[in-house]
Amino acid sequence: MRTPLHPVLPTVDELERRARALVTAAPGVLRLRPVGESRAGRPLWLLSAGRGDRQILTVAGAHANEPVGGASVLRLARLFAHRPEALERLGCTWHFLLCLDPDGARLAHGWMPEEPEPSLEECHRHFYRPAFARQPESLPAPGEERAPLPESAALVRLLDELRPVAQFTLHGIEVGGAFVMLTREVPGVARAFRETAARLRIPLDRHPSDGPDWRLDPPGVLVLPGDHGTGERDPSGFVAESTWLYPRRYGTLTALVETPAWCAPAVSDARPAVAPEREIARVGEVLLGQTRELSAVLDGCEGAVAAVPEELAPLRDAARELIDVAPSIVDSWASEEQSAYRGHFATLGISARRIPLRAAAMLRRALARTDPEAADTLANLVREWCRELEKAYDLRWVPVSAQTGLHVRTMIDTARLACATGG
Known part of the structure; x- marks a missing residue:
């Protein structure tokens, strides 16, 4: 059997195991605790770094088909374990929800990408992305007769507890371009994101199809207008009723960071459309x-x-x-x-x-x-x-190191800029 040329994207069990190993290696910097349970009774683990006054939250594994967020979380937590002064400069405590949907992640697990040429078909042999009402970032819409998922309720409790300066939610689309969605504009974030994508050779999605009512700042940036959000809807469900927008009551900036597994340069084409x-x-x-x-x-x-x-x-x-x-x-x-x-x-x-x-x-x-x-x-x-x-x-495969690099660098730059502007 050929040995993968990069570490396998972590399973739910591996996320917990690797997080515990990091805590053991840096007990003065990192700590781990459960903050809730999934529908099937699996624990939701929160890894925390530092002890600053400002709170920052990163959510990984919100979508079962996007395991790269867990790899990105481990990468940033490892950086903090080795360089705690980075947290001290921000004056923050950084929290990582390792996987918001462990049940879905288990049903989706099975794809073991190997570089330099993993298979798109093999990826889809193990594909699972839950129906909209089973996605934990989705909260019930007004008049909708369903209770919040246990995972959703746990995240809402965590947001109420932390009242974070920033919430990052890490996503990874199978095919397309990179983009970021911001619930408010923070000067410098769009530029930093674009510069990072360029360094990593990841094309930007010039005009993402997500967030149809969000303001487009091309290429690759969507910003929620200040007067929007109530009742906003996309074809798959209510965007306004989501854990992205829930903490706006605390002044929290939410940044959704999307990186592709396979990039398509055509999505960056700025030439005029003919017809x-x-x-x-x-x-x-x-x-x-x-x-x-x-x-x-x-x-x-x-x-x-x-x-x-x-x-x-x-x-x-x-x-x-x-x-x-x-x-x-x-x-x-x-x-x-x-x-x-x-x-x-x-x-x-x-x-x-x-x-x-x-x-x-x-x-x-x-x-x-x-x-x-x-x-x-x-x-x-x-x-x-x-x-x-x-x-x-x-299509061109984006190395896992570049996918996680886009997540990590965007989080660090955005946190720095958000803290500099007073949160």
């Missing part, structure tokens, strides 16, 4: 056409879909949600004011392919026991759609 209306129609048909293929597979195996084992039902449910919301996503793209940049349509084209690819990958896993033939059909679609993505967008 925006035609491009919107084209990407919409890609999404609807591929979801129709998935619907046809499901129509042929309804009994097997209903008989999916309980432990695999979250895969099936998340895939169905993606298929169901596809038309509303296409409608939202068509109703938005069109960007002038080619990069934006590259971003939408990747989204149009990513959504059905995710659904196909999860359905394949869900149906592997109850309908192997349908699972084989879905595996063929995953293979075909991965190749289409690679060919259409000239």
Whole structure:
């Protein structure tokens, strides 16, 4: 068996083990405590560094398919263990929530990327991203008849306890470009983020499709306008009802940092789009056409879909949600004011392919026991759609060291600038 050329992205158990090893090596700087439990009763671990008056919180593992955040947390905590004076200069205590969704992370675990050429198809053989209501950063919307997830409630309690100057939430998309979302503008943050991405050779997403009501500061930066947030909605759920925006009552800056595993240089293209209306129609048909293929597979195996084992039902449910919301996503793209940049349509084209690819990958896993033939059909679609993505967008693997480097450097620069402006 070939030995991976970089450390494997940490599992939930490895995150705890490595955090404990760091605490043992630097007991005067680091400490570890549980701050809640997941739905399945797994502990939510908080690693804290330093003892300054200002509080900073980093949240990793909010999405099950984004394990790079845990690697970034360990990297920054290790830096503080060796250089505690960095914390002292900031006058802060820095807290790391190692994994907000350990249950989801366990269901998603299995992909072991090896550099220099990991496989996009192999990544999707183990893919899982929960349905929106099962994502812990999502809080119930007004009138929604569901209680907060235990993980969500634990994070809210932590935010109430810490009232942090800054909250960082670390994300890692499979394919695309880097971007950052800020709940308020902090002078210097956008420039520092862009400079870091350039040094690491990670293309910026010129016009991210996330946060449709956020103010675009191209390239790669979205800022929440001061008068927005109430009732804001994207195609997958309420953004305003989230743990991103919850601590605004304490004056907290939340920064969502997104880094791609495979980057697509096309998303940075600042040239004018030739025919925006035609491009919107084209990407919409890609999404609807591929979801129709998935619907046809499901129509042929309804009994097997209903008989999916309980432990695999979250895969099936998340895939169905993606298929169901596809038309509303296409409608939202068509109703938005069109960007002038080619990069934006590259971003939408990747989204149009990513959504059905995710659904196909999860359905394949869900149906592997109850309908192997349908699972084989879905595996063929995953293979075909991965190749289409690679060919259409000239994808390039971003080394894990660069992915975590973007997270870590952005957090340090943003914390420094936020503290300098009084928090």
